[in-house]
Amino acid sequence: MEYTHFFKKALAASRAAAVLSPDQVNAVLREVAAQAREKTDFLLEANAQDLARMEAADPAYDRLKLTPARLQDLAQDLEKVASLTSPLGQVLLQKSLPNGLSLSKVRVPLGVVGVIYEARPNVTFDVFSLCLKTGNACLLKGGSNAHFSNQAIVSLLHQVLERQGLDAGLVTLLPPEREATQALLQAVGYVDVLIPRGSQGLIDYVRQQAKVPVIETGAGIVHTYFDVSADLEMGRQVILNAKTRRVSVCNALDCLLVHEHRVIDLPLLAAPLAEAGVEVFADAPAFAALQGEYPAALLHPATEEHFGTEFLALKIAIKTVADLPAALDHISLHSSKHSEAILAEDPLAIETFLNSVDAAAVYANASTAFTDGAQFGLGAEIGISTQKLHARGPMGLEELTSYKWIVRGNGQTRS
Amino acid sequence: MEYTHFFKKALAASRAAAVLSPDQVNAVLREVAAQAREKTDFLLEANAQDLARMEAADPAYDRLKLTPARLQDLAQDLEKVASLTSPLGQVLLQKSLPNGLSLSKVRVPLGVVGVIYEARPNVTFDVFSLCLKTGNACLLKGGSNAHFSNQAIVSLLHQVLERQGLDAGLVTLLPPEREATQALLQAVGYVDVLIPRGSQGLIDYVRQQAKVPVIETGAGIVHTYFDVSADLEMGRQVILNAKTRRVSVCNALDCLLVHEHRVIDLPLLAAPLAEAGVEVFADAPAFAALQGEYPAALLHPATEEHFGTEFLALKIAIKTVADLPAALDHISLHSSKHSEAILAEDPLAIETFLNSVDAAAVYANASTAFTDGAQFGLGAEIGISTQKLHARGPMGLEELTSYKWIVRGNGQTRS
Known part of the structure; x- marks a missing residue:
């Protein structure tokens, strides 16, 4: 024709x-x-x-x-x-x-x-x-x-x-x-x-x-980095919202990066995810911290392919990082440049993250679920460019x- | 490799x-x-x-x-x-x-x-x-x-x-x-x-x-439309400049459109082009008007392929049009949407042209040679997007x- x-x-x-x-x-x-x-x-x-x-x-x-x-x-x-x-x-x-x-x-x-x-x-x-x-x-x-x-x-x-x-x-x-x-x-x-x-x-x-x-338009492989200075209660709310508000959308969280000094907080940080039935794919330190604390049926060791995956499901990868630069490197390697967030109280960490991360939307202390034309006040949306x-x-x-x-x-x- | x-x-x-x-x-x-x-x-x-x-x-x-x-x-x-x-x-x-x-x-x-x-x-x-x-x-x-x-x-x-x-x-x-x-x-x-x-x-x-x-970037198939209301002396200067300032550049004039009531002015309008040695490919009414007035060695009947050609040489196509809408149609069909100009004194013709023509740069009463980053005050230029x-x-x-x-x-x- x-x-x-x-x-x-x-x-x-x-x-x-x-x-x-x-x-x-x-x-x-x-x-x-x-x-x-x-x-x-x-x-x-x-x-x-x-x-x-x-x-x-x-x-x-x-x-x-x-x-x-x-x-x-x-x-x-x-x-x-x-x-x-x-x-x-x-x-x-x-x-x-x-x-x-x-x-x-x-x-x-x-x-x-x-x-x-x-x-x-x-x-x-x-x-x-x-x-x-x-x-x-x-x-x-x-x-x-x-x-x-x-x-x-x-x-x-x-x-x-x-x-x-x-x-x-x-x-x-x-x-x-x-x-x-x-x-x-x-x-x-x-x-x-x-x-x-x-x-x-x-x-x-x-x-x-x-x-x-x-x-x-499309694919969002979305990270949230929980800094050494992050507030635990804020992290619980924001991570839950970013992961579970709607799992089928491109701004949904795929990978949580945790500063190694805060791995100890993972059981509390991840507890709301457990209640929501989120499956976790954790690297070795995160797995060790969660073992016995997170429902065993929902906790798996991460393999390399879990990082850089857009799950579009009640699944999340968790990775431990030594510091902010390591988080930035991980994001640079795996991000689809859609939405990326930092949770931190340290202003220098926040500014470094916002300036360094190359993505359409970069967040400090908020859920990535806001990446949306109506939320940004555009009045209408024909798609989200990546x-x-x-x-x-x-x-x-x-x-x-x-x-x-x-x-x-x-x-x-x-x- | x-x-x-x-x-x-x-x-x-x-x-x-x-x-x-x-x-x-x-x-x-x-x-x-x-x-x-x-x-x-x-x-x-x-x-x-x-x-x-x-x-x-x-x-x-x-x-x-x-x-x-x-x-x-x-x-x-x-x-x-x-x-x-x-x-x-x-x-x-x-x-x-x-x-x-x-x-x-x-x-x-x-x-x-x-x-x-x-x-x-x-x-x-x-x-x-x-x-x-x-x-x-x-x-x-x-x-x-x-x-x-x-x-x-x-x-x-x-x-x-x-x-x-x-x-x-x-x-x-x-x-x-x-x-x-x-x-x-x-x-x-x-x-x-x-x-x-x-x-x-x-x-x-x-x-x-x-x-x-x-x-x-690149190709410019550039038109200038000489309206029924256009000033003859301005036309002589602007057309000469747009065609001959530098023939190898993308903003150089390729096709002159002339309102049919102004074909009579073509010998005077084109005289500076003759002096500059520009070869003309004219449609029948324009050819008739120029015959005996324009150097015979430089004057040829136009064929269809002369319209929509980027000459990058001392050559120009001339086409007679019944009115402004006919000029707009011709441009819409043949333009590469780079630079397009109208020569006119009638404000309505000017506004209609500037609003209707779909090109990177649209001109009233000026040479298309100005389409250039430095001329537009951009300070520098990496190319001209088409x-x-x-x-x-x-x-x-x-x-x-x-x-x-x-x-x-x-x-x-x-x-």
């Missing part, structure tokens, strides 16, 4: 999208919200067709499932995006040059944003709203097992766009087959950025195959924009 | 580079400048070995050649970079969240910057100075026919770094063979960004092969940085 016509439609629509007024955009978003509430039956029926093809025991089943309450939440999210200030047109820099040229750097849309994701129909609404708000057209490649849901959602989006006199090419759902993904990855000249959302396998595949610019180019950490509206240089003259030539 | 040890050295050096003080960095840059002046003989001898392997008639010969005057200029450039304010540590955003967390977004180095370039030894100095200034380690893959020059320059850089007690891994010259390029393109986990500088062929190759994030992710147009120091989120708490957990 030939996919270029989809890409051409998106490119053409993106030209028009760049000059839409905020009022036009917000009217669309509010009408989509209203429709998401009104067309509940239509959307749930399509969703039921997808659900019927999946085992209820599949971990993806819950993410695939739409309910009236979830549609209500999605409608609220759409209205929230409508209420945000558009970053477009923001003047990032403005100056007059000695030769009389007026120079300004102005925020503009990226153009065409491609998103590859798994069976999560809520993402279809999210990506559309964030892209439209930022003047971008979007090309969606959703999971094939959510295709009925996505088709229904996109048909609803198209109806609203057409009623508002806008180009349906602003949102395109690509066919569910794998070849469409391949074509999207190679759509040089059509796609300004591609954002894969999903498993590490998907992200690795995209990195291997993409010929268009990509923003990597690369350093363009956007780092939670990506909101600004991260879906580029800029251009506008130069106004009265006949200037360069000597 | 195995190249991973080069990448590991650069990665290790980048950790140290991120926490260097501005004084340490500037001391290195000033000493390198002093050495570039003092070791003239050493550098010119190495350069002579490269020159001896190239025909003097080769267009690359002049770019390869170092002279005492050029080394003097390079030394001044190094001192200029030393005098600029470092963007590192700049606080891009700072707020206190309702839960008491203090959140700041702070500029940090990218990490390891790879640059692939052709036989231009001056780039070796430039990339080193801009990367060191921004706390990055750099991996250099220069043209093989400049390898003696590059080796000499990098040995000089290493001596200075060692004298200043810094890690020689801050700058690494990769071996001249093609396999090193291939390894660099695939150095996932080591290279944070790769910037290819050179021919379209090189850039296409990088886009096809790279598994690490890339910033594309993509929309991360950096667009001239890239200076800020564009060689990323940011991280620093979160300070007193035990906050997320509910």
